[in-house]
Amino acid sequence: MALAGFLFGFDTVVISGANEPIKALWHTDGWFHGTFIMSMALWGTVLGSLGGGIPTDKLGRKRSLFWIGVLYFVSAVGSALAPDPYTFSLFRFIGGVGVGASSVAAPTYISEISAAKSRGRLVALYQFNIVFGILIAFLSNYLIAGTSDKDWRWMLGVEALPAVFYTVFVLFVPNSPRWLVLQKSQHRKALDILERIHQDRDLAEKELALIEADARANETAKGETLFQAKFKKPLLLAFLLAFFNQLSGINFVLYYAPSILENAGFAGKESLLSSISIGGTNLVFTFVGLYLIDRLGRKSLLYLGSIGYIVSLSMIAYGFYSSQSPLFTLVFILAFIASHAVGQGAIIWVYISEIFPNSVRARGQAFGTGTHWVFAALITLLGEVVQTQVDLEVIQAWNIFAFFAAFMVLQLLFTHFIMPETKGISLEELEDQMVAKPHE
Numbered sequence: 364m365a366l367a368g369f370l371f372g373f374d375t376v377v378i379s380g381a382n383e384p385i386k387a388l389w390h391t392d393g394w395f396h397g398t399f400i401m402s403m404a405l406w407g408t409v410l411g412s413l414g415g416g417i418p419t420d421k422l423g424r425k426r427s428l429f430w431i432g433v434l435y436f437v438s439a440v441g442s443a444l445a446p447d448p449y450t451f452s453l454f455r456f457i458g459g460v461g462v463g464a465s466s467v468a469a470p471t472y473i474s475e476i477s478a479a480k481s482r483g484r485l486v487a488l489y490q491f492n493i494v495f496g497i498l499i500a501f502l503s504n505y506l507i508a509g510t511s512d513k514d515w516r517w518m519l520g521v522e523a524l525p526a527v528f529y530t531v532f533v534l535f536v537p538n539s540p541r542w543l544v545l546q547k548s549q550h551r552k553a554l555d556i557l558e559r560i561h562q563d564r565d566l567a568e569k570e571l572a573l574i575e576a577d578a579r580a581n582e583t584a585k586g587e588t589l590f591q592a593k594f595k596k597p598l599l600l601a602f603l604l605a606f607f608n609q610l611s612g613i614n615f616v617l618y619y620a621p622s623i624l625e626n627a628g629f630a631g632k633e634s635l636l637s638s639i640s641i642g643g644t645n646l647v648f649t650f651v652g653l654y655l656i657d658r659l660g661r662k663s664l665l666y667l668g669s670i671g672y673i674v675s676l677s678m679i680a681y682g683f684y685s686s687q688s689p690l691f692t693l694v695f696i697l698a699f700i701a702s703h704a705v706g707q708g709a710i711i712w713v714y715i716s717e718i719f720p721n722s723v724r725a726r727g728q729a730f731g732t733g734t735h736w737v738f739a740a741l742i743t744l745l746g747e748v749v750q751t752q753v754d755l756e757v758i759q760a761w762n763i764f765a766f767f768a769a770f771m772v773l774q775l776l777f778t779h780f781i782m783p784e785t786k787g788i789s790l791e792e793l794e795d796q797m798v799a800k801p802h803e
Contacts, residue, residue, distance in 0.1 A: 668706010
């Protein structure tokens with residue numbers, strides 16, 4: 364199911380190569396381009412993520428993931444064939460719904476079929492595939508650019524191929540054992556799947572017993588709302604983690620990488636080629652995050668990432684402020700990407716999928732990812748306007764990166780004073796730690 368992440372990453376970033384050609388073709392101004400062309404997919408992710416918990420619970424994790432693949436396919440074909448900016452925006456919105464729903468269903472599914480000792484690594488494979496999809500999108504854009512006067516259509520349409528492969532693949536994965544017990548009361552099927560996961564009957568029976576005990580304890584909680592006092596701790600953690608993820612500027616850099624690099628001094632084609640180095644760095648350091656997440660833990664990785672963010676963003680700001688060479692700026696952009704891949708990028712989907720109880724996990728995941736995508740959409744919407752103001756020299760580029768660096772200082776404080784560790788703890792044990800008891 365981590366393959367859902369590939370389509371997530373590809374769909375999210377492929378627009379970066381089509382950005383300028385579309386602007387030239389349809390003569391869109393900054394506000395329209397930012398609102399419809401660039402950020403419409405992200406408003407789709409807001410809808411998909413906030414509403415994704417409903418089908419994830421009602422239809423199941425597996426069936427939801429299948430329909431997500433269908434949305435990706437429709438979006439890819441529709442965007443490639445769109446005759447005008449409004450139709451284009453509609454199909455980008457549909458793809459965004461798929462991305463948002465995927466960010467709920469996929470991490471939820473993976474966390475529920477994983478053993479505690481390897482859960483971080485397995486859920487982080489979703490992030491790895493996001494990063495891989497980003498790299499392939501950058502590479503695909505570079506290879507397709509200049510091949511025809513409609514090259515941007517091919518950039519967007521090529522996503523239909525992996526979308527078909529993924530959708531077929533989903534048909535062969537098992538249902539979540541926790542969903543089978545909590546939503547369908549199919550204990551025998553759940554045991555069979557757990558035995559396939561653990562390759563050990565005794566371990567499978569022990570985990571099923573924990574799930575059943577949790578289900579009995581939460582029997583009275585069916586239909587309860589997420590937003591109540593006893594869930595205040597996981598709600599706060601999910602909100603702040605998602606908030607800081609976007610206030611690092613990661614989506615601003617990924618979406619506007621070619622434009623940022625052109626501002627730093629790279630020529631148009633060079634900026635696309637340099638964007639590939641961003642995708643490559645992201646991929647390499649995501650491997651590092653995957654290796655460390657179940658060894659050092661989530662909190663330690665966010666410490667490393669936060670410090671790396673602060674240093675790299677400050678140096679990017681300095682590079683623009685003092686007119687350093689393009690290479691100087693690129694080096695610290697790559698350091699920023701590496702910091703994200705090891706820190707926030709490695710842990711966000713893992714952490715949000717862990718901290719909510721079984722009874723509200725899908726809805727909690729929807730809340731956390733919804734927060735993430737609301738801020739992503741706002742930053743991307745404003746990013747086009749800000750980028751235009753930078754081009755007109757109304758805003759200095761260094762101010763933007765200094766702004767993001769300041770928020771990463773706050774993230775470091777959040778990591779130290781608020782964020783608990785979740786490494787190696789079962790989902791049921793985490794529930795005991797995260798949910799406030801009546802006397803608290």
